[in-house]
Amino acid sequence: MISLTSPVETRAHHWRAGIKLGALCASTLILFFIQNWLFQSAFLALVIVLYLLPGWRFFTHGLKPIKMLWPFIVLVGAWHWWSNELQQGAIIILRLLSMVALANLVTMTTRLSDMIEVVRFLTRPFAKMGFNTRALEIAMALVIRMTPVLIGKGQKLTWAWKARSHRRSGWRILLPFTVLALDDADHVAEALRARGGLTNND
Incomplete structure (x- = not known):
């Protein structure tokens, strides 16, 4: 998705x-x-x-x-x-x-909140058994939300390369794109930790 x-x-x-x-x-x-x-x-x-x-x-x-x-x-x-x-x-x-x-x-x-609610409903039996289902909910939300963000950043890197060179970017933007993705992942992890991590709220 x-x-x-x-x-x-x-x-x-x-x-x-x-x-x-x-x-x-x-x-x-x-x-x-x-x-x-x-x-x-x-x-x-x-x-x-x-x-x-x-x-x-x-x-x-x-x-x-x-x-x-x-x-x-x-x-x-x-x-x-x-x-x-x-x-x-x-x-x-x-x-x-x-x-x-x-x-x-x-x-x-x-809406993303509605999809997460479906996941929460389906995983409720596992939550009652003591499993941490919040991690699955957060993972689903992050995949859906961050995919277009990363695509946009990849396009900006491609445009920046084209503005500086007549050659195709290809693999040359792979390293900066990876760095950007890891940096975003680090910021998201810090934000999650600041909000209590992935522990169940129930």
Whole structure:
């Protein structure tokens, strides 16, 4: 899940988070078990329609994070072309696009607090057994919140490199990006410690 809540209000914003997350899990299982490129293509077309229904602004807002998948698509496509398994490669690529797009759609139409509440409900039996479920809730929130932040910083590093050189940045921004990520992780850890760490509040 790579996007934050969409600024465009849709009907899905008012659906219960548990229903949307349950539908996402069920759809993912279906996509994994059906090895048919026609079905995968039709499913992806359905997902695209779901993005288009709220309007063009919603569609373009949701499409931006999906563009991050192109290196994986190229890699998977090249490997299956080399191994002469183009149909299997097409199925994997279509499945990947559908799964990520659906997950992104859920986060675009669901508040983070509502998703965390679902996780808290599902892990309540483990909390009663003495397990620290707060760590899972915090981890989920951090992944969803920090992913777009790190993507933005990576883009700024790329732009800074292009302003100073005509060569492609490529691996050259990997080290400064890693340093930025570790620095952010350190600040987040300090903030968590200042607020009591990951102990259960119950």
